[in-house]
Amino acid sequence: MTQTPPKIRVDLQQVADLVPAGSRVLDVGCGDGALLAYLGAHKQVDGRGLELSMARVRAAVTQGLSVIQGNLEADLKDYPSGAFDYAILSQTLQATHRPKDVLEQLLRIGKRAIISFPNFAHWRIRLSIVLGGRMPVTPTLADAWYDTPNIHLCTILDFVDLCRHLNVRIERGYALDGRGLPHSFSPLAPYANFFSEQAVFVLTR
Amino acid sequence: MTTESQVTAPTQAVAGFRLTIKAPLVLQSGAKLAPVTMAYQTYGQSNAEGTNCVLVCHALTGDHFVAGTHPITGRPGWWDALVGPGRVLDTNRFFVVCANVLGGCMGSTGPKEINPETGHPWGLKFPVITIRDMVQAQAALLDHLGVGQVFCVVGGSMGAMQVMEWAHRFPERVFAAAPIAGSYRHSAQNIAFHEVGRQAIMADLDWQHGDYLEKGTMPKRGLAVARMAAHITYLSETALHRKFGRKLQDRSALTYGFDADFQVESYLRHQGYTFVDRFDPNSYLYITRAMDYFDLAEENGGVLSNAFVGTPVRFCLISFSSDWLFPTSESRTIAHALNAVAANVSFVEIESDKGHDAFLLDEPEFRSTLQGFIDGAANIRGLPRRATP
Numbered sequence: 001m002t003q004t005p006p007k008i009r010v011d012l013q014q015v016a017d018l019v020p021a022g023s024r025v026l027d028v029g030c031g032d033g034a035l036l037a038y039l040g041a042h043k044q045v046d047g048r049g050l051e052l053s054m055a056r057v058r059a060a061v062t063q064g065l066s067v068i069q070g071n072l073e074a075d076l077k078d079y080p081s082g083a084f085d086y087a088i089l090s091q092t093l094q095a096t097h098r099p100k101d102v103l104e105q106l107l108r109i110g111k112r113a114i115i116s117f118p119n120f121a122h123w124r125i126r127l128s129i130v131l132g133g134r135m136p137v138t139p140t141l142a143d144a145w146y147d148t149p150n151i152h153l154c155t156i157l158d159f160v161d162l163c164r165h166l167n168v169r170i171e172r173g174y175a176l177d178g179r180g181l182p183h184s185f186s187p188l189a190p191y192a193n194f195f196s197e198q199a200v201f202v203l204t205r
Numbered sequence: 206m207t208t209e210s211q212v213t214a215p216t217q218a219v220a221g222f223r224l225t226i227k228a229p230l231v232l233q234s235g236a237k238l239a240p241v242t243m244a245y246q247t248y249g250q251s252n253a254e255g256t257n258c259v260l261v262c263h264a265l266t267g268d269h270f271v272a273g274t275h276p277i278t279g280r281p282g283w284w285d286a287l288v289g290p291g292r293v294l295d296t297n298r299f300f301v302v303c304a305n306v307l308g309g310c311m312g313s314t315g316p317k318e319i320n321p322e323t324g325h326p327w328g329l330k331f332p333v334i335t336i337r338d339m340v341q342a343q344a345a346l347l348d349h350l351g352v353g354q355v356f357c358v359v360g361g362s363m364g365a366m367q368v369m370e371w372a373h374r375f376p377e378r379v380f381a382a383a384p385i386a387g388s389y390r391h392s393a394q395n396i397a398f399h400e401v402g403r404q405a406i407m408a409d410l411d412w413q414h415g416d417y418l419e420k421g422t423m424p425k426r427g428l429a430v431a432r433m434a435a436h437i438t439y440l441s442e443t444a445l446h447r448k449f450g451r452k453l454q455d456r457s458a459l460t461y462g463f464d465a466d467f468q469v470e471s472y473l474r475h476q477g478y479t480f481v482d483r484f485d486p487n488s489y490l491y492i493t494r495a496m497d498y499f500d501l502a503e504e505n506g507g508v509l510s511n512a513f514v515g516t517p518v519r520f521c522l523i524s525f526s527s528d529w530l531f532p533t534s535e536s537r538t539i540a541h542a543l544n545a546v547a548a549n550v551s552f553v554e555i556e557s558d559k560g561h562d563a564f565l566l567d568e569p570e571f572r573s574t575l576q577g578f579i580d581g582a583a584n585i586r587g588l589p590r591r592a593t594p
Binding site for chain 1: 519522540544546547549551554555574576577580581582584
């Protein structure tokens with residue numbers, strides 16, 4: 001039964017705020033469906049989810065959400081073009097094998113894509129490598145190098161470059177702190193790449 | 206030798222409702238069948254708007270006695286764990302309908318019933334029926350019951366095939382569809398197993414070319430072997446091993462003969478011989494054939510998603526990890542096809558080592574998943590919420 005979900009994680013709230021009421025949304029890597037449940041209850045969103053972990057899929061479907069088990073890199077190609085208003089990928093792009101292809105698929109399926117990712121150029125990470133001489137372990141990148149699922153980490157500047165390369169338009173964006181709260185400055189500001197731990201962008205073709 | 210007195214009574218006293226439809230049913234083969242009798246059961250009450258009907262579709266050897274005590278076997282109905290007051294298919298909220306399939310042997314028109322043209326049991330003169338024909342007959346029943354749109358069509362195995370056919374054939378009449386442990390087509394391996402079963406029945410001399418009711422015989426051995434072979438496909442190696450291993454049956458040493466030394470042999474023999482008391486051999490031939498013929502992709506230009514273009518139906522596909530008869534990959538193929546037409550679909554695999562039969566057993570994760578889907582869909586349909594226990 002769809003009940004009013006409790007508050008959601010701050011970074012998901014940030015993504016939720018970018019979605020207009022009544023949209024059709026595909027949440028890729030939706031986990032147990034916290035964002036979808038929130039969007040369904042508060043924004044009358046027609047939401048679908050794709051999730052790798054069967055246990056999380058069960059948790060989502062048990063809440064009455066429409067979620068299928070699958071691997072985003074294999075399964076996104078099945079969805080028809082323009083089927084959704086928004087395709088959302090939260091904190092997952094850096095864990096995919098082919099982020100560029102994933103980005104293109106998301107922008108094919110969704111009229112817009114909302115992508116959030118950790119910024120590998122944050123000053124704490126730079127310090128860790130330059131002064132500490134070790135792979136960074138931070139609140140946003142909490143796993144040791146041998147445990148991390150993140151294989152394609154990038155910086156805000158890298159991501160913006162890729163968007164330019166793919167002729168993808170950045171409609172909106174927020175620089176976020178470690179908890180996922182927005183900074184006052186734009187992610188495209190020159191110092192954002194140094195001071196923000198994560199970023200979220202609304203993209204379109 | 207074909208005198209009336211030799212004819213085994215084609216119907217035992219079967220409880221439940223019957224509906225006889227006089228208008229001919231045009232079958233997929235082109236043949237016409239009239240009249241058509243549907244034996245069915247209902248549980249719960251229809252609401253004033255007629256929007257709370259749940260149609261349950263039974264599997265190959267199932268029947269319309271889904272819940273409560275089966276009037277013939279005295280055992281619980283085959284989905285009693287799911288259907289009843291406060292259960293997943295809550296009869297306090299839903300009007301649950303289940304009909305014996307066309308071609309069946311529990312009261313619906315099938316090969317053991319009397320052919321009105323001859324006054325004798327149909328036998329092999331009964332036309333070959335398909336999953337589509339079963340669904341058309343169910344639709345006629347629902348017309349009679351005054352059900353326009355079904356809230357949810359749900360079923361496992363062959364029942365899942367009917368669910369798929371319902372969603373394909375009558376998308377405007379189905380709000381939600383839950384095909385469980387099923388597929389969009391019968392695989393070559395599944396056809397092969399069915400053929401073994403059919404050959405076992407037909408090889409029994411008592412089958413009499415399908416005229417056993419007229420001749421007063423019964424191909425019990427053939428049907429029992431068919432059931433034994435099929436029963437293996439409903440289990441998993443793990444489940445068989447756990448239950449029986451290589452344990453001996455009522456003896457401490459091998460007998461060096463062909464008696465049922467092993468418990469698993471004894472179990473299968475028991476499964477076979479109890480089955481013949483409740484199932485009609487010709488029905489077994491017809492229903493397995495209907496499953497073999499089912500292929501929603503082939504019917505739609507070889508592309509399954511063509512069967513569901515623009516579908517408004519909400520789907521929930523559920524498979525079981527150890528089911529090798531209708532493996533998870535079949536449900537995944539359906540999920541991909543439904544994604545391709547941007548349908549509203551959930552797809553969940555339940556961890557279970559109990560094989561295909563898991564859909565008939567009380568698997569808590571299966572129950573909670575289906576409950577979530579039903580409650581979510583009921584919420585969107587504007588049906589009352591489940592009373593919280």
